[in-house]
Amino acid sequence: MSSTQSTANNNLHKLGLFAITWPIFIEQLSHILPGMIDIFMISHLGDAAAAGVSVANQIVVFFIVLFSFIGLGCSVVITHYLGANDKVGAERVASNAIGINICLGALISVLTLFFSNQMLDLLHLPAQLLPYAQPFLALMGGTLFLEAINIVFASILRAHGHTREVMLIALGMNLANIALNCILIFGFFGLTPLGVVGAALSTVISRFLACLAYLALVKHLIQLPLKWNALWLFSRSNIAKILHIGIPSAGENLCWWTSFMVITYFIAQMGADQMATFTYAMQLSMIMMMLSISIGIGTEIMIGHLVGAGELDLAYRQLLRSLKVGIALTVVMTIAVVIAAKPLLSLFSQKPEIIEAGASLLLVSLILEPGRTFNLVVINSLRATGDARFPLYAGIVSMWGIAVVLAWLFGLHWGWGLIGVWSAFAIDEWVRGLLMYRRWKSRAWEKYAHATRAGLQQA
8 A cells, every 4th residue: 555545544534433424414414404394394284285295205215215326336436446546446436427327317307207196106195195295296206317416426525525515515405495495385575386396396496506516516626527428438347346336235225215115105094194293203303314324424435445445454443433423422312302302393283193193203213213323334334345235135134024014013903003113113223233233243344345455456
């Protein structure tokens, strides 16, 4: 390893988890804020409108997760190249990733635009929610190519350590979304109120502005040569590296979302009020989840660089430190949300039964969220070493064999309702979390890290 390479990786390691992670947390929080803001503002149109948009948004998020497999893969591969001090290799991977997501985003946008009704029918959406869900999904889904491009740009910037810049773009996008929501949903300044269509338009416009900002930063900060022809010069070797990490990673995420959508179908059978309660509780739960996701991504960046530099012992210890920090912060944040649950839920609904039920769900999160932290932090670290398949296989078994089965058993069959569903989530997260932790402690991932290093040297 050259002295320049060693210095670069030492500087990254000295930068610390907090310095890398806090901008990622703000950025990740900003990703969910458009949905939360939409739900909050639309809830003033009625609980049915909020529940309908929430279900439609699940389909949108499902496709966003699908796009993320290229972002996940390219981010890890880029950190490996940068750790090995190969900037040209990192640029080639970035260009290929952008080209792939442009194609994938365009395809999904067209399908969602023309088949939004059929997608909602698959979830057996209650008839009274369809007038709110369908127009929202058609407009949001029809412009998903913007989010596909944004995801890969953000991944490239984060892999290069520019987490603060990504955070600023995300914040700017949310400020634009809030302002446009006020104008378009409720018809400020004399405009015609557009309701749920206005919420969708606000998000689309803010995503477009974010895309322009990402484009400028990628060209300015990392001098990526974004030539149109270069985006389509696909390298089989680079794509294979991206997919080796990206497909299992996205498969694990898609597995979670598909199981989550099946569980949402169970909840839809419980009635509109239960669907609204679940919708509002999930908005607050996502805040807690974002903290763990952020620590996981920050740790992934650090470990990816360390793997590229061959520092496996440092990588091993970094995960253990990150996990301790993640669990401690998650517990503190969950306690804060539980204490403030009723006032927060009252921002979404005025129905006492919805507020009481939502607060009870969030109380179970005191058990749920630490288990989720195990998953989100350790899985990202395993992915950074190249060990991406184990989380996928464990996830398939646990999400479908535990979360879905127990959600049906507890929630519907035994009649526990939403508490049963939330309990099923908690059991699934703890089982997978402990499995991931055992995998890391066994150091079985080191053989994948050595293979990754060998692949970089051959490229």
